[in-house]
Amino acid sequence: MQRRQFIHALAAVTASSPLLLTSTTARAAAGNVSVPLDAARWSPRNVQRLQLLLSQHGSASAAYRAERKPYAVFDWDNTCIMNDCEEALLMYQINHLQYKLTPEEFSQVVWRDVPDETFIADYKTVDGQPVRMADIAADVVSDYRWLYTNYQGLAGSRSLEEIQASEQFKDFRAKLYFMYDAICDSFPLEIGYKWIIYFYKNMSPAELQAMAMASNKAALGDALRKVRYESPRSLPGKAGVVADTHFHGIRVHEEIRGLMHTLRANGIDVYVSTASIDDVVRVFAGHEDFGYGVPAENVIGLRLEMADGKYTDRYQPGWHFNWGPGKTVGIRQQLQAKKGYGPILVAGDSDGDAWMLRDFADTSVGLIVNRMKKGEIGADSKLAAEQLGQPQARFILQGRDESTGLMLPDEQSLKYGKRERKLLA
Known part of the structure; x- marks a missing residue:
């Protein structure tokens, strides 16, 4: 699925020419030449705007100071990649039953910080009945107890294939994924985003990252497809029959990956700010198999409290919630406070990124991967639409095709x- 290698050199020289790349990067770092951005599938207007940023702030600029190195901050899910690696991991963990939880621990995690209330009207049974947290939690815990007793990877003797064919597994998958979406949409988003990572309890960072690597590779090899999962009618349980849809598949956004390399070649550091747990995103952002080259210490995300080298089901005390206004907090505390200045470039796609896109006086460009959303990111997107073609545009929109995962040479997505591209929601 990788379309081609990113072009680093000044004219049609690919990253497969390491000696010339090293030479070019070294000259750029010395302030002698600017490494240009590969136009690839970028909107032509965005190429011009990003190239101007590189010439104004990169190492070839007369104003560049190595001791005051500029930096850029990227959201990860649906910005650097197509789709969400932690939601893909949730489905991978369900499908492979990769838990290190007893039934009692699983029950505790299911209830961690979640109100015992009825979900919003969008989350009803297939027969139109309301769903209450207590009822669906009881069903999922009951399913897990059966799976734990029977699956050979936990405490039983049956193979994964046998387990996946069972009604209990199908009920578990549909209802647990339904719960995640229902919790995120029914209650403050912070509850749902933390809830999904509590299921890593009792894993070491190495175990979690091995699972994340397997999930990433499976999702990259999967088709981009939306699959509806409905719980079996033979097991209505207390909650009844529910259904939810998961968007399978992940794609590398080659243009974003290329931009990261071009920024570094021009003496600009790259960071990632994510609302996923940082140890999961570090696998994708930093492992050589994926090519983004972001150091582990340059990823800011959610964090769990640790005990004896393993994750607990408690959020790290004192650590901010890295979503929305919290991403601004993270950048200010982890980067701006140490460097004395904000990022020159911020990239994102959703409400979780809207604040960091606009909160820093030092930011020259806010790059929005255009998902045609409303809300806070919709307000930023509207400003970008009003600034189309302006040489010094503060916000820019970059289009993509969600059926292929590829960027489009357009601001529209x-x-x-769907069959028609659109600029705004």
Whole structure:
């Protein structure tokens, strides 16, 4: 699925020419030449705007100071990649039953910080009945107890294939994924985003990252497809029959990956700010198999409290919630406070990124991967639409095709299953 290697050199020289790349990067770092951005599938207007940023702030600029190195901050999910690696990991963990939880521990995690209330009206049974947290939690815990007793990877003797064919597994998958979406949409988003990572309890960072690596590779090899999962009618349980849809598949955004390399070649550091747990994103952002080259210490995300080298089901005390306004907090505390200045470039796609896109006086460009959303990111996107073609545009929109995961040479995007590109929601 990798379309081509990113072009680093000044003219049609690929990253497969390491000696010339090293030479070019060294000259750029010395202030002698600017390494240009590969136009690839970028909107032509965005190429011009990003190239101007590189010439104004990169190491070839007369104003560049190595001791005051500029930096850029990227959201990860649906910005650096197509789709969400932690939601993909949730489905991978379910499908492979990769838990290190007893049934009692699983029950505790299911209830961690979640109110015992009825979900919003969007989350009803297939027969139109309301769903209460207590009822669906009881069903999922009951399913897990059966799976734990029977699956050979936990405490039983049956193979994964046998387990996946069972009604209990199908009920577990549909209802647990339904719970995640329902919790995120029914209650403050912070509850749902933390809840999903509590299921890593009792894993070491190495174990979590091995699972994340397997999930990433499976999702990269999977088709981009939306699958509806409905719980079996033979097991209505207390909650009844529910259904939810998961968007399978992940794609590398080659243009974003290329931009990261071009920024570094021009003496600009690259950071990632994510609302996923940082140890999961570090696998994708830093492992050589994926090519982004972001050091582990340059990833800011959610964090769990640790005990004896393993994750607990408690959020790290004193650590901010790295979403929305919290991403601004993270950048200010972890980067601006140490460097004395904010990022020159911020990239994102959703409400979780809207504040960091606009909160820093030092930011020259806010790059928005255009998902045609409303809300806070919609306000930023509207400003970008009003600034189309302006040489010094503060916000820019970058289009993509959600059916292929590829960027489009346009500010407009094509939603999954649609035929016409759109600029705004």
